[in-house]
Amino acid sequence: MKQTYQQRFQDLWGDMRRDWQLYLLLAPMAIWFALFLYKPMYGLVIAFQDFSIFRGIEKSPWVGFANFVELFQNDMFVRAFWNTITISGLGLIFAFPVPIILALMFNEVQNEVGRRWAQTIVYLPHFISVVIVAGIVINFLSPSIGIVNLILKGIGLEPIYFLTQPEWFRPVFIGSSVWKESGFESIVYLAAIAGVSPTLYESARVDGASRWQMMWRITLPCILPTIVIMLIIRIGNLVEVGFEYIILLYRPSTYESADVVSTFIYRTGLQGTQYDLATAAGLFNAVIAFVLVYSANRISRKVSSTSLW
Amino acid sequence: MKTLRKGAPLLALMTAMTMALPVSAQDAGKISEDPLELTIHFHFRDKYVYSEKWPVEQKAAEITNIHVRNVASLATTSSRDAFNLLIASGDLPDIVGGDANGGLKEDFIRYGLEGAFIPLDDLIEENAPNLKAFFDSHKDIRNAISGPDGKLYFIPYVPDGKYSRGWFIRQDWLDKLGLKQPETPEEVYEVLKAFRDKDPNGNGKKDEVPYFAREEIDAVRLINLWDARVSGSERYGDFAVYDGQLRHPWAEENYKIGISNVAKWYKEGLIDKEIFTRGARSREYLLGNDLGGMTHDWFASTSTYNDALSPKIEGFALKPMLPPKTASGQRFEDSRRLRVQPVGWAISATNEHPVETIKYFDFWFSQQGRTLSNFGVEGKTYEMVDGKPQFKKEVLDNKDPVNAQLWAVGAQVPRGYWMDYEYERQWTNKIALEGIDLYDKCNCLKDEFMGVSLNADEKATFDRYWPSLLTYMTEMQQTWVLGAQDVNTGWDAYKKRLTALGYDEVIKIMQSAYDRQYKAAQ
Numbered sequence: 001m002k003q004t005y006q007q008r009f010q011d012l013w014g015d016m017r018r019d020w021q022l023y024l025l026l027a028p029m030a031i032w033f034a035l036f037l038y039k040p041m042y043g044l045v046i047a048f049q050d051f052s053i054f055r056g057i058e059k060s061p062w063v064g065f066a067n068f069v070e071l072f073q074n075d076m077f078v079r080a081f082w083n084t085i086t087i088s089g090l091g092l093i094f095a096f097p098v099p100i101i102l103a104l105m106f107n108e109v110q111n112e113v114g115r116r117w118a119q120t121i122v123y124l125p126h127f128i129s130v131v132i133v134a135g136i137v138i139n140f141l142s143p144s145i146g147i148v149n150l151i152l153k154g155i156g157l158e159p160i161y162f163l164t165q166p167e168w169f170r171p172v173f174i175g176s177s178v179w180k181e182s183g184f185e186s187i188v189y190l191a192a193i194a195g196v197s198p199t200l201y202e203s204a205r206v207d208g209a210s211r212w213q214m215m216w217r218i219t220l221p222c223i224l225p226t227i228v229i230m231l232i233i234r235i236g237n238l239v240e241v242g243f244e245y246i247i248l249l250y251r252p253s254t255y256e257s258a259d260v261v262s263t264f265i266y267r268t269g270l271q272g273t274q275y276d277l278a279t280a281a282g283l284f285n286a287v288i289a290f291v292l293v294y295s296a297n298r299i300s301r302k303v304s305s306t307s308l309w
Numbered sequence: 310m311k312t313l314r315k316g317a318p319l320l321a322l323m324t325a326m327t328m329a330l331p332v333s334a335q336d337a338g339k340i341s342e343d344p345l346e347l348t349i350h351f352h353f354r355d356k357y358v359y360s361e362k363w364p365v366e367q368k369a370a371e372i373t374n375i376h377v378r379n380v381a382s383l384a385t386t387s388s389r390d391a392f393n394l395l396i397a398s399g400d401l402p403d404i405v406g407g408d409a410n411g412g413l414k415e416d417f418i419r420y421g422l423e424g425a426f427i428p429l430d431d432l433i434e435e436n437a438p439n440l441k442a443f444f445d446s447h448k449d450i451r452n453a454i455s456g457p458d459g460k461l462y463f464i465p466y467v468p469d470g471k472y473s474r475g476w477f478i479r480q481d482w483l484d485k486l487g488l489k490q491p492e493t494p495e496e497v498y499e500v501l502k503a504f505r506d507k508d509p510n511g512n513g514k515k516d517e518v519p520y521f522a523r524e525e526i527d528a529v530r531l532i533n534l535w536d537a538r539v540s541g542s543e544r545y546g547d548f549a550v551y552d553g554q555l556r557h558p559w560a561e562e563n564y565k566i567g568i569s570n571v572a573k574w575y576k577e578g579l580i581d582k583e584i585f586t587r588g589a590r591s592r593e594y595l596l597g598n599d600l601g602g603m604t605h606d607w608f609a610s611t612s613t614y615n616d617a618l619s620p621k622i623e624g625f626a627l628k629p630m631l632p633p634k635t636a637s638g639q640r641f642e643d644s645r646r647l648r649v650q651p652v653g654w655a656i657s658a659t660n661e662h663p664v665e666t667i668k669y670f671d672f673w674f675s676q677q678g679r680t681l682s683n684f685g686v687e688g689k690t691y692e693m694v695d696g697k698p699q700f701k702k703e704v705l706d707n708k709d710p711v712n713a714q715l716w717a718v719g720a721q722v723p724r725g726y727w728m729d730y731e732y733e734r735q736w737t738n739k740i741a742l743e744g745i746d747l748y749d750k751c752n753c754l755k756d757e758f759m760g761v762s763l764n765a766d767e768k769a770t771f772d773r774y775w776p777s778l779l780t781y782m783t784e785m786q787q788t789w790v791l792g793a794q795d796v797n798t799g800w801d802a803y804k805k806r807l808t809a810l811g812y813d814e815v816i817k818i819m820q821s822a823y824d825r826q827y828k829a830a831q
Contacts, residue, residue, distance in 0.1 A: 054420045056399065075810075138586065142583065143583060164787065164793075253585065256784065256788075267780070
């Protein structure tokens with residue numbers, strides 16, 4: 001049945017009057033989105049301008065794609081882009097499965113008290129500010145007083161100055177991120193596991209399935225949609241790496257493997273006040289992210305019939 | 310006012326307005342007959358704003374009859390953000406000033422050219438005898454702060470005194486090991502080795518850190534021993550002037566030799582293993598724990614460790630020493646105090662009283678204004694002794710540093726003013742003064758590169774190439790020193806890469822800007 005716009009509008013109005021409490025609950029989030037995500041989109045036009053904050057958007061001259069050309073001719077940007085993909089990709093491979101494994105493990109812990117303790121301990125780092133985490137990492141890895149190097153020295157190995165060596169940056173970055181976030185991320189999976197119908201386990205037990213089999217055949221398939229959704233979101237964030245944390249950990253000697261798009265934007269765009277160039281880099285990032293999410297979603301819809309939309 | 314209607318140049322307008330003013334404005338007296346209020350945006354050191362309550366400001370208002378009212382918000386914790394927000398709002402008060410991360414010189418010039426601030430040259434010529442006299446006798450400063458069109462857009466804070474950093478060594482360690490202050494690169498090598506091996510702190514452990522540095526700029530300062538320079542100014546990684554030619558010190562042949570030796574020393578443990586990561590507190594930590602042997606740092610603050618640590622560490626003596634002779638037998642000190650700071654204040658295009666404002670700026674360069682901005686208010690922070698200002702004893706003995714006390718009353722804040730080194734000398738540690746004396750006699754400072762103002766085309770070239778070049782050079786510097794790659798095998802590739810990244814283009818535009826700014830005007 002084809003509706004006119006008028007009818008649709010009337011239906012919507014009717015819905016809103018009926019369920020006004022629900023819409024009221026939705027309102028703050030919708031307003032937040034409009035104010036902080038949609039309104040600033042107007043500013044993206046400065047990516048196509050020779051922008052001056054004094055002249056403003058109205059009066060700055062248009063330059064077409066000049067900022068993008070400049071960006072792609074800059075091999076520091078190209079390097080930063082590949083670094084971003086690599087760091088995120090490695091994070092996807094090594095960090096993404098950890099919260100799932102953690103959740104499965106928590107689920108198997110029989111002792112209630114022990115399980116609470118373990119959960120609290122792995123959640124805790126999430127609530128520590130990145131600045132402090134970076135401080136802890138720097139101190140742990142210090143070549144003279146860091147505990148890691150003291151252990152290395154203790155077992156007769158040469159101390160390693162981790163934070164100045166490009167090949168060590170990624171392991172340190174991803175490793176400490178896992179320590180900080182995976183506990184908290186496991187909450188989503190724990191919630192999904194809690195939603196699995198107990199009858200499935202009961203019938204499996206009657207059939208004589210082992211715990212291992214139950215995990216593989218029941219728990220995992222049941223939380224698979226959650227895993228896929230999380231994976232799609234994660235792929236969308238592939239071109240974004242937690243930039244505060246990188247800024248705190250990297251130094252010139254590790255730029256080679258640590259400099260990512262957001263730190264590049266920070267250095268050239270904000271410190272060098274080239275807002276137009278920085279916006280161009282940000283816009284490029286957003287376009288790539290959109291393409292990634294869109295394709296991940298399509299693939300997932302075809303393969304597993306689970307998707308974001 | 311007929312001249313106005315004929316469309317006379319700005320100059321005539323200025324003259325007309327000057328004549329309309331009372332004669333008393335000639336001296337440092339009242340600038341305006343009736344009290345005149347000017348608004349100002351003045352945010353500095355990320356947490357202070359201009360205040361009508363400052364005794365210094367009240368005194369200035371009393372003398373000049375100009376009342377300056379601040380409009381900058383105290384709620385911002387970044388002077389840079391405060392400035393950028395102000396510019397973006399487009400609604401400028403009469404005066405814009407203060408400081409910000411990275412300095413405001415380029416901003417004053419850039420937005421001045423775009424029409425936010427007015428050029429001051431004619432105003433100074435007509436109305437500001439003290440500023441005119443100052444710039445006439447300091448041509449290089451005038452050149453350094455003028456825009457690519459040769460005009461002045463702001464009145465800067467001009468520091469005084471020549472020296473900033475120098476070499477410091479643990480004299481008591483030298484004495485204990487029977488060594489003298491090193492005079493050549495070889496002797497520095499021997500001294501640092503002795504510090505490393507002979508346990509000068511006497512705790513039985515090999516934990517001494519022979520050379521250390523607190524700031525990035527001093528981390529590779531030892532390359533000076535092979536005639537290479539770290540920077541042409543107090544800014545890290547700045548260009549340097551070599552006989553009128555502008556080049557970057559990190560692309561020079563002697564830099565290769567310097568860095569390869571520094572890398573060798575680093576490998577041998579003569580330089581702090583954590584030199585790039587220890588950060589701002591390294592001096593406090595390494596000296597306080599009796600570990601650090603030699604450094605290159607600010608005279609005034611480094612000397613104070615002698616007082617602070619002598620009760621804790623027996624015989625502690627961290628003495629300034631002359632720069633050792635270089636491999637080619639010269640003696641030079643790489644760092645020096647900036648001759649002009651890239652901060653100060655400017656007049657907005659919307660200001661309806663430019664003449665009064667420039668006279669107000671001029672006041673701070675008069676003898677009266679200079680004393681006020683340096684020492685505070687007479688009777689409160691200083692007293693005249695033999696015709697010279699002398700800080701009161703309670704100011705010198707206060708547990709807060711003298712400069713912090715002065716900031717609190719509105720003196721030594723980064724308005725356009727001319728510092729008087731005497732202010733600093735009166736509360737500088739004796740050992741630092743000895744060091745400065747030593748360096749003064751040596752007379753071994755290098756010329757400072759005071760910066761250039763790029764025109765639009767030059768700026769476009771600079772922005773295209775320079776950030777990547779600087780990133781690459783900094784990266785390689787650390788990579789070499791830390792031993793991840795070898796300088797000698799990598800140098801040719803490094804030079805090639807610099808060319809590929811646009812080094813020659815950058816030098817070309819820098820040189821033309823430099824010639825325009827400093828040579829044409831001479």
